[in-house]
Amino acid sequence: MKIYVWRCLSLAIGLVAFGAVVVYAAEVEKYFDRHGTLIVQEKVEKYKRRADEGTTYPVPPPPFSEDIFPCSDCHADMEPNPQRRELVDMHEDIVLNHAEGQRWCLDCHNLDDRDTLRLISGEVIPFTESYRLCGQCHGDKLRDWKVGVHGKRTGFWNGEKQYLLCAHCHNPHSPSFKPLQPMPAPVRPENLDRQGSQAAPTHN
Amino acid sequence: MKNIWNFYKGTIAVTVRGSAAYYCWVAFLLALMVIGVITYIVQLNDGLIITNMRDQVSWGFYISNFTFLVGVAAAAVLLVIPAYVYHWKPIKEIALLGELLAISAIIMCLLFVTADLGRPDRFWHLIPFVGILNFPQSLLAWDVMVLNLYLTLNLVIAVYYLYNLYYKRVPNKNFMTPLLLLSIPAAISIHTVTAFLYNGLAARPFWNASILAPRFLASAFCSGPAFMILIFFLVRKYTRFKITDEAIQKIAELIAYAMFINLFLLGAEIFKEYYSDTVHLAPMQYLLQGLHGHNALVPWIWTAMIFNVTAFMIFLIPDTRRNNTALVFGCVLIFVGVYIEKGMGLVIPGFVPDVLHEIYEYVPSGMEMMIAIGIWATGLFVFTMLLRVAIPIMNGDFHVAEDGVGFQISDNLFFLRKSDREKDINGSDENATATSEGSDSA
Amino acid sequence: MCNESSHDKHAFRKSRRKVLKGLAAGIGALALPATNASASVWEAFFQKNFRELNKTELNQVLARLEGEYSKEYGKQVTVKATLPIEGVKYGYGLDLSRCIGCRRCVYGCVEENNQSREPEIQWIRVMQLDKEKGVDLSHAEHYYNPPEVPQEGKFYMPVQCQQCENPPCTKVCPVQATWKENDGIVVVDYNWCIGCRYCMAACPYSARHFNWAKGKLPKEEMNPDTHYLGNRPRPVGVVEKCTFCIQRTREQPGRYPACAEVCPVGARKFGNMLDPKSEIRYLIENKRVFIFKEDLNTQPKFFYFYAT
Secondary structure, three states: HHHOOOOOOHHHHHHHHHHHHHHHHHHHHHHOOOOOOHHHHHHHHHHHHHHHHOOOOOOOOOOOOOOOOHHHHHHOOOOOOOOOOOOOOOOOOOOOOHHHOOOHHHHHHHHOOOOOOEOOOOEEEEEHHHHHHHOOOOOHHHHHHHHHOOOOEEEEOOEEEEEOOHHHHOOEEEEOOOOOOOOOOOOOOOHHHHHOOOOOOOOO | HHHHHHHHHHHHHHOOOOOOHHHHHHEEEEHHHHHHHHHHHHHHHOOOOOOOOOOOOOOHHHHHHHHHHHHHOHHHHHHHHHHHHHHOOHHHHHHHHHHHHHHHHHHHHHHHHHHHHOOOHHHHHHHHOOOOOOOOOOOOHHHHHHHHHHHHHHHHHHHHHHHHHHOOOOOOHHHHHHHHHHHHHHHHHHHHHHHHHHHHHOOOOOOOOHHHHHHHHHHHHHHHHHHHHHHHHHHHHHHOOOOOOHHHHHHHHHHOOOOOHHHHHHHHHHHHHHHHHHHHHHHHHHHHOOOEEEEHHHHHHHHHHHHHHHHHHHHOOHHHHHOOHHHHHOOOOOOOHHHHHHOOOHHHHHHHOOOOOOOOOOOOOOOHHHHHHHHHHHHHHHHHHHHHHHHHHHOOOEEEEEOOOOOOOOOOOOOOOOHHHHHHHHHHHOOOOOOOOOOOOO | OHOOOHHHHHHHHHHHHHHHHHHHHHHHHOOOOOOOHHHHHHHHHOOOOOHOOOOOHHHHHHHHHHHHHHHHHOOOOEEOOOOOOOOOOOOEEEEOOOOOOHHHHHHHHHHHHOOEEOOOOOOOOOEEEEEOOOOOOOHOOOOOOOOOOOOOOOEEEEEOOOOOOHHHHHOOOOOOOOEEOOOEEEEEOOOOOOOOOOOHHHHHOOOOEEEEOOOOOOOHHOOOOOOOEOOOOOOOEEOOOOOOOOOOOOOOEEEEOOOHOOOOOOOOOEEEEOOOOOOOHHHHHHHHEEEHHHHHHHOOOOOEEEEO
């Protein structure tokens, strides 16, 4: 009698354990592709739950330099080096002009997974949520950005709006705006009637 | 009705007769009118781009002339007041000429406003009940009303008076007097409303001064009567119409008072702006001393100032006032002085610097001036025609013929030099040649 | 707008107009050659004020204009007369701490709103001002043209129609050709304006512009999505102005005005002032805001602010 009870119990435990393993494996499978590389998009789902009380902001794809993303294409096979240093072989075109005395690459980029960013809290976020990273220091800007007062929202004033990431306008490594060439000055009233005869009205 | 038609035929007959000088003068005016019309057609075709007005200075020479002429028109009342309110006889006889001037000036005003419109084809939008006249909200709507009322009033008074004289009837006082009395507030109102038209614009500090309406009236009471005195001298010299020195002297005296008030109010305004020295000083600076090197108006306004002050002295000092040459000189000075001050001197600084402090130095274009000259010629033409009819009627040289149907004209020349006039009078003693009669069958 | 009660009020006016119409048509028949176009010329001539048109008349007018414009610009042009949206009052914010004076808004506006390219009309004017002197217009530079902006020590202040709640321009119009709509936009009926330019004298912001000549607008650059009170091509001799891109913003959903959309620094904000959650409300409530020439009591719905 006793032995049957134990057998049944072990079978049930075994079944549950097996199920758990299967489910876990399936879950894990979601985050990695065939080569075992982490899939960013899938992971994002998980993090979204935590971002801003469930609010996310519709943004266009982050403005990566051409062919640079996913970073793991190169970094997956490299040994992460947490040593603070000047980069020489790669990325030497990036000049940090953004509180450069106080930080370096891995303060924002995730050491363990270059396809993501890392907040000071240790939380890992995708590039599409980079505004949270910027907002760590620029909290007032983030607040204004969320309501559409900092930066630019496009779309419909009374309908769907599209946000731009901070990085769409500011180069994160050198965020201050670069000067622009202004569009031509208006025609002076004195010249309005001979506007056509002036090929290129130059006024100062 | 038949009488009116006969009267009308008579007036046409009288206006086509005159001396060589009269014909030359009329031909000259007609030529200028033709030039004006042709230029206006160009403007209709190309748009107001042919003027030098731009967004920065959106009103210019046309509206300046309009403003000045409203003053001239209003001034007719200065003659009506002593004549009919105080029954001062010497002026009573010539008050009608003032009304005729008012009619001509108002016609010029209306033409200048029309010339300034971007869409004259839509004038009917201004007609109450047909279009939408934004009354009482818009001061321009008020101006349309009072200008037309004043024009109608003066036309009715003048035509009624002349019509009765023509038919050798005594004009009905009970009809005339209320209209004449009404013309006094009407005259004041056209000028007040025109002043308010500028005055009410808080965007333009140069105009947004409560002293503007009184200043308008004071300067109108200078320029209009000054023009009248000049006309009186001409009429006295070149026609058979008699105008006493007494009447002219009285008007000259009134001009002196008005000019004093005008200069005083101007001084008050200059003091206020310069002493308080706010950003609102800029237009005044532009006018009087130039701003950031822009000084197109400066020589003009100082010319006007010197003219006005000189004229004031001439009119103030009895010896010069009683000297007819000095008086004529003074009148010319006042007319030109007020024309500058109340025309361009008033309108342009309202726009320079503009509301965003941009400085566009406006000077009327050639085409703009030609249209303006055409309108002045039209006004003078109308005035000449009115005088051509009115003066012989008042002299008794033009009236209904014995048969009560045709007309009789005893003044075929109208416009003559004094020496010729004596000959003319001698000639008419010998009778008949200068007298002609029209008949119903014509 | 074209409500029935106001229509009844003008029944008398209508009958008078018929008399005038007959009279003028008689005279005009002598003066004008009877071409195919003459019918539409007369229709345009006798067209009523926009606010007096009933639905049928309005549709006729819109169809006539669409036909004219489509022919002139060689593409299908639509002329809408979209009504204001209930419960909406538009407001605009401009961040002076961001604006760099690049004038992208000026030209974005010109392209969206079919302004005349020659003679040039621009609804937005950007002034270069000295930081040292602040908003002191006597030092404003309107024609600045350096190789790069922003210039050291300068800031930039774009000015366009401030869509006043108490507009000095509409009350002076002698023929009610311009008025404030229920959503707060000040509009002009280009077919009713007589071109007296009194409104231009009354505007403290230089926001109104006159068609000194028939405007030239290249066919390929013509924006065919138009509104009767907004960006349809304007005739010569009438006044025009910014309408907060009425042809965009009155739609549901409505796009942002072109100037706001094109601004490269996001200095331009737009929204419904009656919506507490709109960006315009947020900035009015949370930022340092000023309205231009406040002392004139024009009560602009255009708010200059400093986000930082």
